[in-house]
Each structure stands twice: as structure tokens, then as C-alpha cells.
Amino acid sequence: MKPSISRPTFVVREEICRANIRHMADKAKTSGVMFRPHFKTHQSLQVAEWYREEGVTQITVSSAEMAMKFAEAGWDDITIAFPANIRETDAYNGLAGKIKLNLLTDSLEATAALVSKLNTETGIFIEIDTGYGRSGVHYSNEEMIKEIIHTIDHARELSFKGFLTHSGNTYSATNTVQIKDIYYDTIAELQSLKDKYLNTHPDIIISVGDTPSCSIVDDLSDADEIRPGNFVYYDLMQYYLGVCKFEDISVAVACPITGIYPERNEIVIYGGAVHLSKEYLEENGRFYGLVVKYEKDAWSEPVPGTRLISISQEHGIIRTTSSFINEIKHGDLLGILPVHSCLTANLLKENMLII
């Protein structure tokens, strides 16, 4: 039989993926919060349909380009969770003419540009920095927050939606207690901002949502909206954070074996940085993925003593054991559990297989 996979292929196990979606949708429902999942992780119209089947109607993306793609596919309530890019106001106006669009701002300068350039009703969240230190107004900078709200309030087309944050600092946590601490601190800071403006802006919400927090915290009812994304696939980064189990990882990259080197217990696969990304983890040395035995409809647990230790543009080098070397042959497929599924999915979005 002709092998159906001949080059590095992003394989999604539908059953696990749907279970991940259902679990998070159920948690949101039980907690009484709105569920606006981040679609940047998968960027797939097919996976998007699985969300729709769980009742999801509001989504998050990270670029105008992605918003246009999903808007065309019928998604009509989209938050672009990236600081508004004032070079893309034409695209924002085009989108806001067709769908319910929310943007983010974290400065007076950008807000003023939006006021002058947006000509269609658009929701605006103020992005708050609660400790991650990437983008957002620092939560303690009450003066700037006040001025931004004032500017939004005086713009006919813009409506102030509330406070939004991405607590990416949960990814630096060393245990799940720290993840919870970050979550509760974030909620407290956003809640205190919301309390301050609730009288004048009764509809504002607080929106949070990194995958570690949303996976680890059982009761999310202190938030109004959650926006996790990665949980749909999970990956080794989440596994090593203690956020998911191996069985929750719904994706692997199937890679053909193109070289076997018993003298150094190494295997070379067709699968490199242009397929997996150069994201790595460190535990007794650096690695770019774990290896599973790939079968037609599933894959094994990670093969013991076996890791993807090096990648160049198209090659990956797996260090393994002599016993595993004896099990494999040229042309076999191995599965690589990715370190960071968002980046891997982005690289292989034209080469995806659902099983």
C-alpha cells in the first residue's frame, strides 16, 4: 500500500481535541463566564467547527488577517487580542462593517489614532499589564486608564468594553500553585479597575485567559470572559508546567525516518525548524520534542530515553536507545509531540491531517 504520509504532517486526533474543547466549554458554562477561545493556536476552519458544535459563537484572534479569515467563514463576533495596529485601520473598518469587532488599546496615542480613523462601531478593551510586562497599561497607572476611557467615551463610533489581560507570566511558573496565585492576583487587579468604572459603564467586563490558568483553576466565576487557546491541542510546554497530561495532547507531527545511526544511537527525521519551530525545553539538556510511535489512528506514550535533541531547517536529530534503534527502519513514521503547538500548527497549517 502506498504510504499516505510522505512529509512532515501535523496530525490532529479529533477525539482528544473535541474532548479538550468540550471540557473547557463545560468549565466556562459551570463557572458562568463567557467563553471566547483564542483561535491563533489552530487557525483551522475545521477545528473552528468543532468549537461551534460546543456552542461557541465568540472568538479571539491575534491579527486582522486571522479575523478576516474567520469572518469569511461566518464567525461574526471577534476580538483581535493584539494592541491595535494603526496601520491596519482600513482592515478594522472593513471588518467592523461586517461583524462585531473588538480591538485593544494601551495608550493615548493609539486610542487617539483609532478615534480619528475608525468610522464603524467598534468595541475597545483597555489591555492591562498585570505583571507579564509585554503590552498593556500597567494596572497601577490609573491616570492613563482614566484618560483612555475619557477619549473612548468621546468618540461616537467607539464603545468601551472593559479590561483585558493576558497573564503570559503563568508560563514562567514552576508549579501549579504559582499559576493559581498569578490568576487570583490578576483577577483582583482587574476587578478593582472594573469596580471603579462600573457605575458609569455598567456593561464593562474583565477578560482573562491563558491556558495554564484556565486549565488549573476549577472555578473561573470571578472572571467575566475567558480566552484560552492552546488547550485545544496542548503540548509539551503545558505538560511540563503540570497543566495537562500526555493523553490530553491532541497533536503530533508525523515525520519520516531518513537516517539511522546505531553507532551513536541517533535517528535523523525529515522534520526540522520549518515544521516544528525552534521552541525547546530544558531538562537534563535541551530538547525540541518527544517521540511517539505513530500508528494509523493513534500514537503511543513517549518512547523512553528518546528525545529530539537538535533541529536544523529540515532535519531533526533524535537521540534514542539501542533497543529503539533496533525497532525501526528507514521510511517508518515517528510522531513528534511538539514543545509549543501554536507555532508548530502555524508552520504546518497547509499540511494537516485529522484522524
Add this chain to the structure above:
Amino acid sequence: MKPSISRPTFVVREEICRANIRHMADKAKTSGVMFRPHFKTHQSLQVAEWYREEGVTQITVSSAEMAMKFAEAGWDDITIAFPANIRETDAYNGLAGKIKLNLLTDSLEATAALVSKLNTETGIFIEIDTGYGRSGVHYSNEEMIKEIIHTIDHARELSFKGFLTHSGNTYSATNTVQIKDIYYDTIAELQSLKDKYLNTHPDIIISVGDTPSCSIVDDLSDADEIRPGNFVYYDLMQYYLGVCKFEDISVAVACPITGIYPERNEIVIYGGAVHLSKEYLEENGRFYGLVVKYEKDAWSEPVPGTRLISISQEHGIIRTTSSFINEIKHGDLLGILPVHSCLTANLLKENMLII
């Protein structure tokens, strides 16, 4: 005027890029070696034409997919410099029916599979490991080399072309003397193999060609063929290896400024791991790119004290000086000199601008 660049864009300076091509083509001519540049770096039909104008007719790629793309564009002599993938023999047969195709092998198992599955005349190089330790038969494993040649010789459709290596270990050199040492050792090892088989196979060649060696060594006449690729763009990795000057780097990623944080001397750009890749360098800390002032037809030297210190999926964080913070405003474009232009070019191949 409407800004023409609104999202991260791979900008190529044609004049510098053509000069890089011309310089390497001239060096190959002066040295009397065949020039078969690696097209995996740029993957661009336009850049390919610039090579053609310098007389290039033979090329190297790293996948069957890339070979098909360039074959369709009229390139008819292609080496796929990646260990033959026996799951793609149908693609190889299709290619070999249209163009002059060379493949690589480094094992008896893969060679036997090629013998049984290839049905059209195909050239075969034996890939030799001269110290990089990725793929290839170790140069000292003369028994295996002999058996592979024997197997090729007995296959009607296959012809043995010679010995090929990629000395990727030059990328770990700490100075240019080391790069030269690796080059001359590689040449000596391949030459000794060639000498052994020249009587029985008078047309075999030795093919080498990483960008560091081919840039640093002036006289390449000891090789028969060179296959460098990265030099067409160069990048910060090559600069820090001492292989090129800043002025030789022909590409930068133009990124809109979406956040300015004077209190921490940081700028957030629309430009992250899905645009630049997560390749980094370390010198007084880790960085993912240097920053240049982007102008219409050119860019500046790197801005002093200013580096891209962190990237996530779409965001980049630049740490800079208070004086540079005062020069910029929301929506300005900054140029990022990439750490590894091959990976960046691959990520932005749909969003490239030639100036």
C-alpha cells in the same frame, strides 16, 4: 499617503542581494568550481532569476516539494541535498522524468530502496559526515561507502555522482581561523575518498558548501562544486561568526510599532515568532534580532543599545534607550535584522517586498 506596509514584511534590498550573488558566482568562477547555490534560503522565484542572470543553471534544494516548485519555473538541474526519503520515490521519479535530478544517500537500506523504486535516470551522491554529526556516512567508514557504491553501480537507473557534505559545524566556530580549518579538513577527507574511486568512476566530484566556509575561504579550487545558500541574504548569525559585514545583510523584517513603554525603555512591535522564528543569539543576554531605522529604500546601521529581547507568537519586545524612545511614535516601522534569515524567509515567503 496610505502606508504600504501594514504588517510584518520581509524586505529584500535587491542591490545588496544581487551583489552577494555576484560575489559568490565570481569567486566560484575564479576558483574554477561549479556553483550550485542552495535555494532553501530564499525559496523565491524572483531571487532565483537574479541567480540566472549571473549564469547559474544548477541549483540545490532541501525537499522534493521545493524541487518541484523550481522545476516548474524552468530549473532543470537540481540536487535535493537531504537524505533520500523513501516515502517520496514517486515524486523523485516524476522529477527525474523532467529534469536532471541528484539525490543523497548515506545507508545501504535507503540505497536499496532507491534501487528498487526509482525507474528514471537519477544521480546519487553519497553524503559524507566529515564531523558535523547530523547525517552522512562517517568518512572513515570505508566499508560502507564501498558497499553503497557497489549497490549503485549495479542499478541501471542510478549513477554515482560523488561525495557531498555539509559542514554545518562551521556554525559552531568561534573565529574565522576555525572555519578555514574545518573547510580544509573536509576537503582533505572528501579528496581522499574521491582519489580512491577516481579510477573506476572518472566523473565523480566532491561537493561542499556551507556559507561560512565559502565566504571566508578565498580560493575554493580544491572543491569541485560549492552549494552555499545563506550568503544571498546573510544575517546576524553570519555577522557574529565574522562571516559578513552589516552592509552585506540584504534583508530586514519591517514591523509596525504597536506599543511604546518609556517607563521601561521598551517598544512592542507587531512581529513575533511566526514572522522571525525563535532563533536567537547570546551576547550579554539573549536576543532575537537587531533594530534598524526603516526607510523607504534602505535602512540604517543597527540602533545603538537596542535589541529585540523577547518574542511570543505575534509580539516582539525591543529593549532600547530613552533617546531612541523619544525618536519614535506609534505606527512607525522598525526594521529587524534577522538572526537566521533562512527561517525568517520561510515564515514570510507570502509577504515579501523587494526594494
